[in-house]
Amino acid sequence: METSVENKSQRPVMYTLLFFILILAVDLLSSCKQTPPAAAAMPPQELPVISVSSKPATVYSEYTAALQGNRDIEIRPQVDGTLEAISVDEGAFVHKGQPLFRIDARPYREQLNNANAQYLSAKAALESAAINVNKLTPLVQNNVISDVQLQTAKAAYDAAKAQVAQAKAMVESAKINVGYTTITAPADGYISSIPFKTGSLVGRSTPQPLTVLSENKAVHAYFTMSENDFSTFKAKYPGNTLAEKIKQLPAVELVLADNSIYPAKGKVELAEGQFNKTDGTISFRATFPNNNGLLRSGNTGKIRLSTEVTNKLLVPQEATFELQDKVFVYALADSNKVYGKPLTIAGTAGKFYLVSGGLKPGDKIVYQGIDRLHDGVIIKPKAMSEDSLLKTAAL
Known part of the structure; x- marks a missing residue:
């Protein structure tokens, strides 16, 4: 009987424990069934967009050049x-x-002294020969001696005179050597x-010169054109001969090694008559004034030839990227999605590419922030005015 009473007294406690366990199980089950809130979608990034158009521009063709003074004189x-x-x-x-x-100069001064002594000796011999001729002449005229003796004396006089001339030449030669x-x-x-x-x-047989003096009142810039560039050049400028075509070339600019532009412009003056068989190029020379001595022989740079064009699309280089040696832009498509487009580059004009393929007038491209894009990304386009574009590109 005691056992049954004890079991009855423990039942309320067991029921209480079971109740709390049931509540915990329900809470745990309900928490497992709840789904986390969906993450908020990121808004599309706002990026500047421009419309490409065709405008007049100056295209530059650049050729590597080596500079030389108009005279490089070896001092030997x-x-x-x-x-x-x-x-x-x-x-x-x-x-x-x-x-x-x-x-x-000491050995050459001694040579000069020796030459002077020989000259004086030759002059004395000449005077002696002249005295002998003068002494024999009246004797021959009075038939005191034969004419043969006088002729012999005159021959000795002529020989002494030649010795004087030779000795004088040796003196002058010795003076020249002293001057050298x-x-x-x-x-x-x-x-x-x-x-x-x-x-x-x-000495004269030394293979190396003592130095080289560069006369730099004017400087020649030597550059080469490939066969294709040369063919384009001949077709572009009028004239029946190469010399006539060169005269039609506009003044050229010199881009220095630090990418600065030399203040004075030069003129292309000369071209070689044949191509180099090794690399298939032909050489030209442009001459620049060098009144301030800023240019030196041995400097390097680039010759820049300019050409005016009107029918090419202008694309800022800042809006492009390169992939596998090709130039791309991100073009804006439907629903503000962007896609990479390869371009065909016809040349450069300042900080712009001249494009002959890949885009058409009115196409919109992303101007900045292209490093954060890939194909199919949606953006919020922000139109950029033409004035703002030109100011930005000029910086």
């Missing part, structure tokens, strides 16, 4: 000897007649590198 010694002094620094500007180098020991600038210009030092043995 005319006599052999020890380089005694170097009177100029590398890269210095020098004037015509300015001393550059001095070779030890001081090497002066043959023109105004800039000194290039000097591979010799004081004390070096130099």
